[in-house]
Amino acid sequence: DTGVSQDPRHKITKRGQNVTFRCDPISEHNRLYWYRQTLGQGPEFLTYFQNEAQLEKSRLLSDRFSAERPKGSFSTLEIQRTEQGDSAMYLCASSLALETAPTDTQYFGPGTRLTVL
């Protein structure tokens, strides 16, 4: 078990550029979450997948944001036409959700720190 991995760890971009982040979950996990964390704040939920289906999106996820999990394994988060306000740490988490269990426990990756100049 290698844990949740994210790539890249750091990304610096200019305003207006597109960026894409990748998350590789723990291999047997069926759920994958994306959160955003700004300086001095706790993480805020963006979206999550169960297998390849995107089941919930936050209002924080504007039209410029899109997430995919095409084969139910890794996921990508793309931000189009980046703005300075998009600067944040983007965290990915995965979990194993079972019908017999009351809830799932999320395990987080190291995050991708985005800086928009």
Add this chain to the structure above:
Amino acid sequence: AQSVTQPDIHITVSEGASLELRCNYSYGATPYLFWYVQSPGQGLQLLLKYFSGDTLVQGIKGFEAEFKRSQSSFNLRKPSVHWSDAAEYFCAVGARSNTGKLIFGQGTTLQVKP
């Protein structure tokens, strides 16, 4: 709506002293409760969780937390703090629905004095 409040933004304790980090939640029923720790520039590591049953839960690194329904609290404690415990601590609540998403508090930064 669900919410989590961590009243203390910053706490400083001496090494070897006891620690209590406060967490209050707002939720219509008994939620699922979590404490995570984040070291600078890193992701979040799960310390402990409460789903049901015994209201005193034990976690990793010598931490424990107690769920108090009457006070809507889930405070984190450690009897003797080590310098390596310096980090940011987040309390989170999960809904008793099937979405699984977590609502986090603002976090408490712990500084440990030698």
